[in-house]
Amino acid sequence: MYKMKKKSLLFLNYLGLSSHMIRKINNEIPHFDEMEFSDQKHSLKSFLSGTWHQKLNDIEEKKIISYAYELKESGIDVLFYGHKGYPEPLMEIKEAPMVLYMKGEYLTTDELALAIVGSRKCTAYGKMVCEYFTKELSTIGITTISGLAVGIDSIVHKTSLEQAQRTIGVLGNGIDIIYPKKNYKLYEGVEHSGAIMSEFPLGTKPIHYNFPLRNRIISGLAKAVLVIEAQEKSGTLITAGYAASQGRDVFAIPGNINQYSSQGTNRLIQDGAKLVMDIDDILNEIQDFLKLKRKEKKNEETFKLSQEERVILDLLRMNPMSADELVEKTGLDIMTINPYLTILEIEGYIELSIGNRFISKL
Structure with a gap:
């Protein structure tokens, strides 16, 4: 695939086009990247449905320049597909985000990451298991990834920060919006001790449709995905599905067969996910993790x-x-x-x- 210029990518993302559509424009509009801004708008009017025409009429090149300045002033980095600084693991997946907004810092060591996902309404058992595995990962130096939502997501990030371990949060809204609002301190902690990422332009609200799209980035950034608790029909299982299609290992914690919050994880195991009872069940499957050495546990005296x-x-x-x-x-x-x-x-x-x-x- 031809590497689009940053300016074109930012314009298309600002317009509100999905990464899938940006990729389609890149492949189907000849020389789009080389056109003047006015010609790009004209070609998009021919390519996109009429619902986009008013938006195109309202956008001027100076708005994109102003938007880029706003990002810089807000301390938000923009990572572009195929360009320097873009996360290497995402280059491996089919529907990689063409633009990623980021607060914090993405390090090469973050390529050795495990995504941990689960129910927003987790049980005491789910909380305990999540804390245990997150703490174990911290003794090895494995970055955690989750979605900064309530429930298991928040426990992953909070426990990682308590263990001074790097953690990455991926949002289903603009990076300038903290959702849920009560997570603002957690948001700040993740920003300063890892990274927050979103493919959505500033101001994008946390609408339901965005979260399944977000989930493919959570799994794509990781070497594997660990599912703690999940109902039989949930966004957590969407993440697991993305992971499998991306060639990532899927691990699941077994739970009570009568517990609603464990029906999804038990079904995953039945369908081929790897049952996990101890951290070594994960480490022994991921060769890259085996290279890392355990640190001494700080709080286990x-x-x-x-x-x-x-x-x-x-x-x-x-x-x-x-x-x-x-x-x-x-x-x-x-x-x-x-x-x-x-x-x-x-x-x-x-x-x-x-x-x-x-x-x-x-």
Whole structure:
């Protein structure tokens, strides 16, 4: 494919054309890149449907120049398909975004990334598993990628930042819009400790149609995709579908067969996704990850704990449990268990979650 000039790409993206349509224009309008701006507009009127004509009439070249200046003043970088700085993993996929807006910085080390996606309405189990895997990835230096939405996405980014690990958020709206609004602090953290990306021009609202398009970028940037929790019909499964079509490995966490939020992940496993129970299940499948060395875990000073506390912590790492369930599993009585739980909670190893169940924070 011929590499379009940055100026032409920015104009077409600003106009609101999809990457698919920009690619089509590049292939089907001869010498489009070499035309004067007025001739480009004229040729687009012949190529596009009438609904675009008013937009074309309203656009002047100075608007594109002003837009480019606005991007620069706002600290927003623009990455163009085929040009220097464009993420190498995206060059491998069929429907790569022709233009990417970015805040933060994309490093070559970010090419070794794992996308983690899941339900917006995650369970305590999903939260625990997401935190566990994200922390494990941080010990190896693997960048995480997700969509900066509520639920699993937010947990991925938040945990990565807590572990001083790079993370990338991909948006389904303009990069100048924070959605949901309550994630503004998380947005700032990701910008400063990784990158935020969007293929949509400034001012684009977070409409439903944008998110499936966004999902192909999440999977395309990654070596593989890990699905934590998903309903049977969800955007998470769209991401998994894109990953498979892009030649990326798809991993899934098994869940309770009666839990609505696990029906999608269980179905993925049934359809061929790789079942994951431990971080090594992922590392052993991705050769590039095996080259990385584990760092010492900063917050796992479990050698200071008593044998009983270690047993309780190990059980909670596997599943959230109530005090009564821990009594049943450990054989200790409730009067013995409760002080241990208090100590572990004070020290920051565990926390009390939904349904009076304790979950591990490690």
